[in-house]
Amino acid sequence: MKGDILQGMAPNAKRSFAVSVAFAAVGAALYFLAVEPTESKLVVERRRLAGLEDRQRQINFDLKNADTVKEKLDGLEKSLSPYREAMLEPLLGSYSMRAKAKLEHLLLEAGLVNLDYAEEPFRALPLPKPVMPRQLHRRAAIRVTARGSYQAAVSFLLRLERELPLVSLQSMEITAEQNPARQAVAFVLEWPAKGGLTRK
Amino acid sequence: MNSSAFHLNLLKSSELLSSSPVRMRVMLPLFLLLGCAGMVVWWGVLFTQFMAVKARSDGISGDISAKDKSHAEIIERQAHARELSLQLEQLDYYRGGVRKVGEPLAALADVMPLKVQLTRLEIQPPPLQVLQPPGAKQPLPGPVENVETQKVVVVGKTTKETPVLALMESLEDEQFGRLVTRKREVKSFKQDDAPAKGGARLLAFEIEYTMPERRFAK
Numbered sequence: 001m002k003g004d005i006l007q008g009m010a011p012n013a014k015r016s017f018a019v020s021v022a023f024a025a026v027g028a029a030l031y032f033l034a035v036e037p038t039e040s041k042l043v044v045e046r047r048r049l050a051g052l053e054d055r056q057r058q059i060n061f062d063l064k065n066a067d068t069v070k071e072k073l074d075g076l077e078k079s080l081s082p083y084r085e086a087m088l089e090p091l092l093g094s095y096s097m098r099a100k101a102k103l104e105h106l107l108l109e110a111g112l113v114n115l116d117y118a119e120e121p122f123r124a125l126p127l128p129k130p131v132m133p134r135q136l137h138r139r140a141a142i143r144v145t146a147r148g149s150y151q152a153a154v155s156f157l158l159r160l161e162r163e164l165p166l167v168s169l170q171s172m173e174i175t176a177e178q179n180p181a182r183q184a185v186a187f188v189l190e191w192p193a194k195g196g197l198t199r200k
Numbered sequence: 201m202n203s204s205a206f207h208l209n210l211l212k213s214s215e216l217l218s219s220s221p222v223r224m225r226v227m228l229p230l231f232l233l234l235g236c237a238g239m240v241v242w243w244g245v246l247f248t249q250f251m252a253v254k255a256r257s258d259g260i261s262g263d264i265s266a267k268d269k270s271h272a273e274i275i276e277r278q279a280h281a282r283e284l285s286l287q288l289e290q291l292d293y294y295r296g297g298v299r300k301v302g303e304p305l306a307a308l309a310d311v312m313p314l315k316v317q318l319t320r321l322e323i324q325p326p327p328l329q330v331l332q333p334p335g336a337k338q339p340l341p342g343p344v345e346n347v348e349t350q351k352v353v354v355v356g357k358t359t360k361e362t363p364v365l366a367l368m369e370s371l372e373d374e375q376f377g378r379l380v381t382r383k384r385e386v387k388s389f390k391q392d393d394a395p396a397k398g399g400a401r402l403l404a405f406e407i408e409y410t411m412p413e414r415r416f417a418k
Contacts, residue, residue, distance in 0.1 A: 001243060012225055014224045015225075016224075016228060016229055017228075018223030018372060019229040020228045020229045020232050023229055023232030023233050023235070023236055024232050024233065026236050027232060027235045027236045027239055027285060029340050029418055030239035030240060031239055034239070035239055035242050035243045037325075038247050038250055039246050041250055042246055042249055042250045042253065044252055045253045045254050045257060048257050049253050049256055049257045049260070052260040052264065053259055054255055055264060056260050056263060056264055059264060059267050060267075060270045062271055062274045062275070062278070062392065063218065063267065063270065063271060063274065066270075066274050066277075069274060069277050069281060069293065070277070072281050073277060073280065073281050073284070076281060076284040076285055076288060077230055078283070079288055080284060080288055080291070081264040081290045083288075083295075086359060090267040105361075123329055123341045124329060124340075124341065124343055124344075125290050125291075125293055125329060125342060125343075125415075126290070126293050126342050126343055126345075126346040126416050126417075127290065127341060127342035128286050128289040128290055128293075131282075131286060132286065133283055133287045133290060133342065134283055134284035135283070135287055136290065136341060136342070137287065139290055139294065142329060148319075150309065150321075151309065153305075154219050154305045154306045154309070156372055157301065157302035157305060158302040158303070158306060159237040160211060160302070161300045161302045165289055165298070166294070166295065166298060167302075168297065168298040168299045169295075169296075169300070169301055169323065170299070170325060170326065171322075171323050171324060171325040171326070171350070172301075172321075173320070173321070173323070174318075174320070174321045174322075175319070175320050175418040176317070176318065176319040176320065187358070188325065192291055192294045196341070198341060
């Protein structure tokens, strides 16, 4: 059929047809091998450029605000410093030993004797929302038992509140004995302490 | 000689249908050639744009690489600041829940009626935290509630009821606000089993007060 059409054509028309087919092939080749790939690459490169520009803008913004971050860090460190000083850390692996080191002079000055220290179950602190810190903190509890008068027990609490303001009274029991100067006194005191990690 | 008399019709019947005076066999290759030229120009424009965009990208990339180290330090500082801020928030909750009752306990001695002898004064421990609610696969890292309620138990002996009433009235004073609320319950008020000195019969009482809430919040 095709052969019939070409055979019926004048030689000029045949040449024109052949040239047209050749140009069409060159045009298609140019589109598929040059234009289209270059256009795709351009789209990708523009997207990369947009990403890089965003990143550069962010970096410039962050660098410009480096001083603000430093000031914020200094402020946070300052705010955290009273907590760090108050934090109960184990002494030779024992929290009660550390509590003893911190409390003994206050208890003795208040007039309490027969002192004993023991760890109580630690309690968790509520979590900030919606993001948790990596380092959690908890309430370390130490039971202190002693003998002394009601006045001595109260005197100890007043000294404690003045000298260790971040130590809290969790529970307390004063039980009367025959000798009012040697009543049974028990306090459970709480400190802020480091807890577990939420992530590595 | 007049050539008009001699006429050869060289057009084919299909060519007669064309409205253009220029024949299709000339037009078609010409248009296709122009199309090819257009393709080359289009590619040229795209390639120039591509090179310009690439040059700009490479420039920015180089700039970013140069600032990378100092930026990484800032990012680290920002992350550290975020972490410290969260830690501070949790520790502020702790501070919010610090209970101080030294002053009201000191004042208690001043308002204690002469005819009342306390045998036990107890601030009861808070209820246990529920960190493993039913259905939870893992224990929670923190309590669901940020409030704890506790009770103060006052146990003592007296000769008659009026001194106890006076004590209860005194405890309603503002200075005891950090120790007790007005919510109280007389758990018992009865004849004491153990005889006192001189054979006198005393009355034993136990009053339970609700303490102000311990709120772990900023």
